[in-house]
Amino acid sequence: MTQLLFIVxxxxxxxxxxxxxxxxxxxxGDRADVKFLDYTDVPFFSQDIEFPNPPAAVSAARKAVVEADGVWIFSPEYNYSYPGVLKNLLDWLSRPLEPFPAQSASVLAxxxxxxxxxxxxxxxxxxTLGKLAELVGFQSELLPERTGVALAPEAFGTGKLELNDGQKAELSAEVEAFLKFVA
Ligand SMILES: Cc1cc2nc3c(=O)[nH]c(=O)nc-3n(C[C@H](O)[C@H](O)[C@H](O)COP(=O)(O)O)c2cc1C
Structure with missing residues (x-):
């Protein structure tokens, strides 16, 4: 069964x-096994704590990425970019697993x-999507299809995501493309 990791x-x-x-x-649906990454305990990145033993939450996040056939990132937009918590996580995941000179590839490679x-x-x-594409595309293989949802103004009051037909079609097309991409 295809394993997918979702990162919010x-x-x-x-x-x-x-x-x-x-x-x-x-x-x-049942076409892949989807897990959500809980990275709330991942600390701020510092080169002072990455070797020899990275924090347990970082090791757990790396393991989840290694075990996944594909990773799907769903990102809000903070000031026309991705949130700092996501950048912090991706910085950790982008680092080699061994220190210099025995450097090995990162789990995102x-x-x-x-x-x-x-x-x-x-x-x-x-x-957020433009900047995230640059960040992720730097190491990983990026699916060209993407979904960008514009919230209806009233959604900020209800907190509920209501997709219109066009948005549903865009998401559905990305799902199908992603399943083919990781197969
Ligand atoms: C610090 C901050 C900056 C934001 N900047 C933007 C922005 O640049 N563009 C935008 O459309 N919404 C912006 N928003 C509103 C977010 O779209 C909104 O908070 C949304 O709920 C975040 O997605 P989430 O509910 O998945 O966390 C910002 C929100 C915060 C907290």
Whole structure:
């Protein structure tokens, strides 16, 4: 069975991106096993603590990435970019597993990664998706298809993600492309 790891780019419980990830999981159904990465205990990155024994939460996150055939990142937009907590996690995951000179590849090297985002109506997550594509594409194999959801203004009041038909079609197309990409 294909193993997928979903990473939600904010710590916002049941936030919009977490809800989009749940929608994607529903569309995937029984065609893959989907796990969500809990990275709340990953500390701020520092080169002073990465070797010889990285923090347990970092080792757990690395193991989850290694075990996944593909990783899907659902990212909010903070100031036209991705949130700092996500960058911190990706910085950890981008590092080699052994110190210089025995450096080995990071767990993100050549990993198949998809991206999607939910943000306000002005950008439809274009800021976070553009920057995330650069960051992820630097090491990993990035799925060209992506979903950028523009929230309806009233969603900020209800906290509920309601996808319109176009957004549902975009997400569904990304799901199908991702399943082919990681197969
Ligand atoms: C620090 C901060 C910066 C934000 N900047 C943007 C932005 O640049 N563009 C945007 O559309 N929404 C922005 N927002 C609003 C987020 O889209 C909104 O908080 C959303 O709920 C975050 O996604 P989440 O619920 O998945 O965590 C910002 C929110 C915060 C907290």
């Amino acid at each position: 780019g904010s710590l916002h419980k049941n936030g919009f991106n977490a809800q989009l990830a749940e929608e994607a999981k529903t569309l995937i 050549d990993k198949k990664v998809a991206i999607a985002g939910v943000a306000g109506p002005r950008t439809a997550a274009a800021g």
